[in-house]
Amino acid sequence: MRRPVTPFIRRACVVALCVISAATSAADLWLANARVIDGSGAPPTAARTVHVQDGKVVAISKASAPAGAIDLRGSYLLPGFIDAHTHIEDPASAERALRSGVTTTRVLGDAYLKALATRDLVRQGNTPGPEMLVSAGHVRPVLGEAFVLSFPQFGRYLHAPLTGADQVAEVVRAVIARGADVIKVGASERAGLASTDPRRPELSFEEISAAVREASAKGLFVAAHSHGTGGVNAAVRAGVRSIEHGTYADEATLQLMLQKGTFWVPTLAVMSPLGDPRGDKAEDIALQLRTYHMMKPLREGVRRAHALGIPVATGTDGTYGDGDATARIRIAHEIEELVKCGYTPLEAITAATATAARLLGVDARTGTIVPGKEADLLVVDRNPLEDTTTLFEPMMVVSNGDVVLNRIGL
Ligand SMILES: [Zn+2]
Known part of the structure; x- marks a missing residue:
């Protein structure tokens, strides 16, 4: 969903994204070391770097992430x-x-x-x-x-x-x-x-x-x-x-x-x-x-x-x-x-x-982790294909590129 940056989102950014260095703009979010379950039904892929810009996923690759990326340490990244x-x-x-x-x-x-x-x-x-x-x-x-x-x-x-x-x-x-x-x-x-x-x-x-x-x-x-x-x-x-x-x-x-x-x-x-x-x-x-x-x-x-x-x-x-x-x-x-x-x-x-x-009818913009779609994301720290109870305990939630929950490293 598209909406303007608002005070609550800015607060979330201050809490969650303060680690991002000057190397990336404020509109960028980098997630490193993710195991990605992209939502399409395909099996997970490992060691992925996900780049989010202006609320959208722009790339999912094996490239190394810039300084300031959030290290997911092998956690599982799913669509919201x-x-x-x-x-x-x-x-x-x-x-x-x-x-x-x-x-x-x-x-x-x-x-x-x-x-x-x-x-x-x-x-x-x-x-x-x-x-x-x-x-x-x-x-x-x-x-x-x-x-x-x-x-x-x-x-x-x-x-x-x-x-x-x-x-x-x-x-x-x-x-x-x-x-x-x-x-x-x-x-x-x-x-x-x-x-x-x-x-x-x-x-x-x-x-x-x-x-x-x-x-x-x-x-x-x-x-x-x-x-x-x-x-x-x-x-x-x-x-x-x-x-x-x-x-x-x-x-x-x-x-x-x-x-x-x-x-x-x-x-x-x-x-x-x-x-x-x-x-x-x-x-x-x-x-x-x-x-x-x-x-x-x-x-x-x-x-x-x-x-x-x-x-x-x-x-x-x-x-x-x-x-x-x-x-x-x-x-x-x-x-x-x-x-x-x-x-x-x-x-x-x-x-x-x-x-x-x-x-x-929103599949053109969300529901799978694909470049070009909204960055609506969920992170869990165990493999949900082996242990679905992990889905009750989100470590991170991202909505349109805004980090709305972040328990990584707690
Ligand atoms: Zn009902």
Whole structure:
């Protein structure tokens, strides 16, 4: 993401880059002695020098680095993670996500347009955070109070459902006009509430198709929240870019996803807190039973998607907030879940980098470590292909060439 140098970035530079000598300009960053996992799925290369200038990677070579380079001492350099499904809605959460290694995220859902405002603060350089693509709401039959208060022209839907392709199209146009980067639609009910049934469909094929038409007309993608077999199938047929969750996707739908190039963000890791056995309220127990029922088909579906070659991308479905049930989920959790479903660690890392970048349509500028792309980088000190737990402990995070976290040498 391109943004002006701001006071917080200058502070980060003073802390992190003060070692850079006069031999390199202030806009240069040299990382020496890196083992590079470039995000494309290629195996690591060793002893690399990475030169970053004006926020972009300009070279990856075996050349020796100039004085003042940051010596990574054989640590592993990866592309910054892409969290393709979050609910980051405030600056503190955005900063937490960035410091965890997430340099790009898609925010699907937005209460009171807080995510949209946070995105703008980050874009203006007023607060640190990943690049955020936000949906500015969740288009579904029951829009909910937060949506209606944000879009008061749709007050008629506070106590009445949104139904029919024309109504859906009108709402989607308004969300786009308000500044959304992506459209989120509800193809089936939610899983995280005891009062909903995730197998039950929400918007119909015709309604989702209308959303896809409106979004495509403005060059935007549609992400469909969907668990139930019918909802997932309708969304795929309607041409959404990605299925979010996809718990009960059947074989015919998976085949259709393969054929149409539909991405899948299974959000495996978020399901475990829903089933956290520590809860003892009636609602918690209902969610525990539901989770038990949902995890098996979800994991089987992801195994099948892996075998078929359906593009799967990482998403935590988390808030990166402070204290709520999903706040502590990290991309590393999702990578571990993918490994349990048969992905190699390298394939799971690719799901968090190159594949997720393609899903978001930002692959021309991030998602892999390639000359010309944004310097969105993550450093870990052990080989993540042998020990994925290292991905929970970033040593350094670089976003558009700015060092936003540096624990090297601590
Ligand atoms: Zn979500």
